[in-house]
Amino acid sequence: MKYKCIIFDCDGVLVDSESISNGTLVSMAKNIGVTIEFDFAMTHFLGKSLQFCFDYIESLAAEKLPDNFEDEFRERTFEAFRTQMKPIPGVHELLNKIKVPICVASNGPAEKIRLNLTTTKLIDRFEGNIFSAYDINSWKPNPELYLHAAKSMGFAVEECVIIEDSVAGVQAAQAGGFDVFAYVNNHTEALFKGLDIPLFNDMACLDKLLL
Numbered sequence: 001m002k003y004k005c006i007i008f009d010c011d012g013v014l015v016d017s018e019s020i021s022n023g024t025l026v027s028m029a030k031n032i033g034v035t036i037e038f039d040f041a042m043t044h045f046l047g048k049s050l051q052f053c054f055d056y057i058e059s060l061a062a063e064k065l066p067d068n069f070e071d072e073f074r075e076r077t078f079e080a081f082r083t084q085m086k087p088i089p090g091v092h093e094l095l096n097k098i099k100v101p102i103c104v105a106s107n108g109p110a111e112k113i114r115l116n117l118t119t120t121k122l123i124d125r126f127e128g129n130i131f132s133a134y135d136i137n138s139w140k141p142n143p144e145l146y147l148h149a150a151k152s153m154g155f156a157v158e159e160c161v162i163i164e165d166s167v168a169g170v171q172a173a174q175a176g177g178f179d180v181f182a183y184v185n186n187h188t189e190a191l192f193k194g195l196d197i198p199l200f201n202d203m204a205c206l207d208k209l210l211l
Helices: 018-031 038-044 050-060 069-084 091-097 110-119 144-153 167-175 203-209
Strands: 005-008 102-106 130-132 160-164 179-183
Touching (some): 005 144, 069 110, 091 203, 102 110, 130 144, 144 160, 144 167, 167 179, 179 203
Parallel strands (some): 102 130
16 A cells, blocks of 8 residues: 555544534524525535534524533534444445554544444544544644644654545645545535545545555
8 A cells, every 4th residue: 555544534434424413503503593404514514613613603693602502512413423323334344454554533522533433333443543623722624633643643744645525624634735535425526626636435445546
């Protein structure tokens, strides 16, 4: 394999959590009088920090978000993650074929990452190599999280590759000087036009692209 370390995003790359998170945001926004279409949320919130999503909802609301808005979001999504979370199709098969070190670097809190990986039976692959933007107070599309992950894993930027599913994540990888591949589906492929990066839609076949 060309690369010595593979750095995975979590949501939408390892675990199928985006529909849960965005569905909850749409529902909670509706409760305070803000109408956001689910497809819009899936496109425009993808890969963004939670604060970005909250700020967007608040910009459409007649008043500030309730003080417990984030706590309620965390409570509702964490319960859904425990009962509804599934791995991205093909990701277990892919990881069985990878022989180089791997890690996960996500905008989400570390406890959320661990919960999602535990629910999908992926935690054994990544325990000890989990990097959260909350740990360094820097979120994608800033490149610091990926630079931090690579350094912590003991590899130079050029020895690593990033696996992403969001434009913000791709921008973070590119800003850090990393090679990056984007996992796409029919709804998201158009978002990556003009970024000039490899796209793929079958996680089980990623290893062949990384040769």
